[in-house]
Amino acid sequence: MGGDFGPEVTVPAALTALKKFTALKLILVGDRETITRQLQKQGEAESDRLRIHHTTQVVTMDELPSRALRGKKDSSMRRAIDLVKLGEAAACVSAGNTGALMATARYVLKTLEGIDRPAILTTLPTIRGHSHMLDLGANIDSSAEVLAQFAIMGSILSGVVDSIDRPTVGLLNVGEEEIKGNEQVKEAHKLLTAMEINYKGYIEGDDIYKGSVDVIVCDGFVGNVALKTSEGLAKMVSHYMREEFRRNLFTRLAAVVAMPVLRAFRRRIDPREYNGASLVGLRGIVIKSHGGADSYSFASAIGEAVIEVDKNVPQRIKDSVLSLMEGRKIA
Amino acid sequence: MGGDFGPEVTVPAALTALKKFTALKLILVGDRETITRQLQKQGEAESDRLRIHHTTQVVTMDELPSRALRGKKDSSMRRAIDLVKLGEAAACVSAGNTGALMATARYVLKTLEGIDRPAILTTLPTIRGHSHMLDLGANIDSSAEVLAQFAIMGSILSGVVDSIDRPTVGLLNVGEEEIKGNEQVKEAHKLLTAMEINYKGYIEGDDIYKGSVDVIVCDGFVGNVALKTSEGLAKMVSHYMREEFRRNLFTRLAAVVAMPVLRAFRRRIDPREYNGASLVGLRGIVIKSHGGADSYSFASAIGEAVIEVDKNVPQRIKDSVLSLMEGRKIA
Numbered sequence: 001m002g003g004d005f006g007p008e009v010t011v012p013a014a015l016t017a018l019k020k021f022t023a024l025k026l027i028l029v030g031d032r033e034t035i036t037r038q039l040q041k042q043g044e045a046e047s048d049r050l051r052i053h054h055t056t057q058v059v060t061m062d063e064l065p066s067r068a069l070r071g072k073k074d075s076s077m078r079r080a081i082d083l084v085k086l087g088e089a090a091a092c093v094s095a096g097n098t099g100a101l102m103a104t105a106r107y108v109l110k111t112l113e114g115i116d117r118p119a120i121l122t123t124l125p126t127i128r129g130h131s132h133m134l135d136l137g138a139n140i141d142s143s144a145e146v147l148a149q150f151a152i153m154g155s156i157l158s159g160v161v162d163s164i165d166r167p168t169v170g171l172l173n174v175g176e177e178e179i180k181g182n183e184q185v186k187e188a189h190k191l192l193t194a195m196e197i198n199y200k201g202y203i204e205g206d207d208i209y210k211g212s213v214d215v216i217v218c219d220g221f222v223g224n225v226a227l228k229t230s231e232g233l234a235k236m237v238s239h240y241m242r243e244e245f246r247r248n249l250f251t252r253l254a255a256v257v258a259m260p261v262l263r264a265f266r267r268r269i270d271p272r273e274y275n276g277a278s279l280v281g282l283r284g285i286v287i288k289s290h291g292g293a294d295s296y297s298f299a300s301a302i303g304e305a306v307i308e309v310d311k312n313v314p315q316r317i318k319d320s321v322l323s324l325m326e327g328r329k330i331a
Numbered sequence: 332m333g334g335d336f337g338p339e340v341t342v343p344a345a346l347t348a349l350k351k352f353t354a355l356k357l358i359l360v361g362d363r364e365t366i367t368r369q370l371q372k373q374g375e376a377e378s379d380r381l382r383i384h385h386t387t388q389v390v391t392m393d394e395l396p397s398r399a400l401r402g403k404k405d406s407s408m409r410r411a412i413d414l415v416k417l418g419e420a421a422a423c424v425s426a427g428n429t430g431a432l433m434a435t436a437r438y439v440l441k442t443l444e445g446i447d448r449p450a451i452l453t454t455l456p457t458i459r460g461h462s463h464m465l466d467l468g469a470n471i472d473s474s475a476e477v478l479a480q481f482a483i484m485g486s487i488l489s490g491v492v493d494s495i496d497r498p499t500v501g502l503l504n505v506g507e508e509e510i511k512g513n514e515q516v517k518e519a520h521k522l523l524t525a526m527e528i529n530y531k532g533y534i535e536g537d538d539i540y541k542g543s544v545d546v547i548v549c550d551g552f553v554g555n556v557a558l559k560t561s562e563g564l565a566k567m568v569s570h571y572m573r574e575e576f577r578r579n580l581f582t583r584l585a586a587v588v589a590m591p592v593l594r595a596f597r598r599r600i601d602p603r604e605y606n607g608a609s610l611v612g613l614r615g616i617v618i619k620s621h622g623g624a625d626s627y628s629f630a631s632a633i634g635e636a637v638i639e640v641d642k643n644v645p646q647r648i649k650d651s652v653l654s655l656m657e658g659r660k661i662a
Contacts, residue, residue: 127567137505140513174468174555182471182552205559209567221513222556224505225549228536229557230564236458236540237568237600244596251592258589261582265575269568 002096126211144187276304333427457542475518501534607635
């Protein structure tokens, strides 16, 4: 039911995902009537592969996480996560309130052994392909140990999802200071250097999109600002580009000629392809879609869940995190 | 002498600036022979408006600030700042090592009364025009008081440079947490709310390029990551765009047709136009050019210095900072 557009987006996305992933079964959690209406619009109905799980409440986008957790036990968000806990669903995908989703997922599913704080991880396009970045806002003022756990989780996820042998890991820092970074980052650097992951040391902001490493580790405050700054910059760039192509008759003609190229360009870095952030470190798979996702974009988030289920990401993290924190190599 | 290219860039930039600003006089600080050779290349020589101040040392781009400060008393960087201190120059412009420039400027010029830490401020293009952001890496783990001083300095500079009556100020934060942000940001929010500046409250990363406020205030770690992430994203975007336009004969033809539009677009957000970060909070004007600046770009940094001299920015900050910190309105 969540996100800025609710079932108007999530229902068509579910249908797209069912076509794409033939072994997939989906449970649509929310108000039965609303969902049924949206299904009918698409000429579809409930089926063996597409069940509706009726709930009576909705967590709003600006609701306080603590209120959602305490007061909305029959919300679509809570029930979807409950289904994961009960083993009736292998993953939960939501475009809802991030804070409430994280708080509820953490409360219901619990963190994996060896993980203090779950993190939000996203995949980003880079000049070389793509990379994974965490944390994106679940944790503020992360300690060195927590940053090291992020590195481990990111490394395992990247290895498993991208089938990379020893994914490279970088710690986001600044380059200007005499003694680089803040205390937590410097301490995390020491921890990571001693660990059996492919740690490449400090990276700076411009390395994110260069693709200098497979996994970018940072505190949630910094990661959130970096990601949202990118969103803002991308919007400004397309705003100015549109304005220039609409300036006069000549530029409009140029736009027509250039359109296939511009479309191909957009596909290369389409944020909709990269929709679907993982709440990693939990005993279950929870994927957060961008709140403003369209149905194409939300289907990508479902696709992310399918991959993580196939690869059994939480189990893989569980298998490796304790030995890595103790400095031993991944089995 | 500084930057990635030295006098090869700074000398032509100086000549451009002299043409543009007819009242401007420049002192080129560095190795006389190298500078003279570059001047000759351009068919120019030392003159009343273009003096050379010979120095024997150069601070390298990767030199530790403390070493530069202690060991290079006849470096072009140190001498240029000395000239500001002595009143022989109204401002110093450098493309050199940022850390060394900040450390030297702070040591030689001292901070203004009421300012604990100088900050690096830059101007960024936005959908609505431009905005100013600080700090960009001079200060890590800034306290609430320091963030409040950044807000005051940014507000005064924006008011003076852009001739805005009450420039709007936003504090960079994240939106996901139950109780937003970290302790310093929350405390700074309280300080700013009580102050006689046009404080608009928290903003998020995507507000930077939206132009939601005239002045964006943040800790140097966060600001540095945001700025460098933007640089990286911009490079990735132009990389992919170039690649798509070079794909085949049709796309190359499309590129020719679209070129004037793409050029106009680039001009709108040309980072070279925005080159020239101010080291604000000092008893003198010091402008930091991007190390990789070309001569067009370095000339923009000189232009920034001209504006700040014309508007007497340090004096204006000095006049207002104490009364603002005490909660009184700008005179």
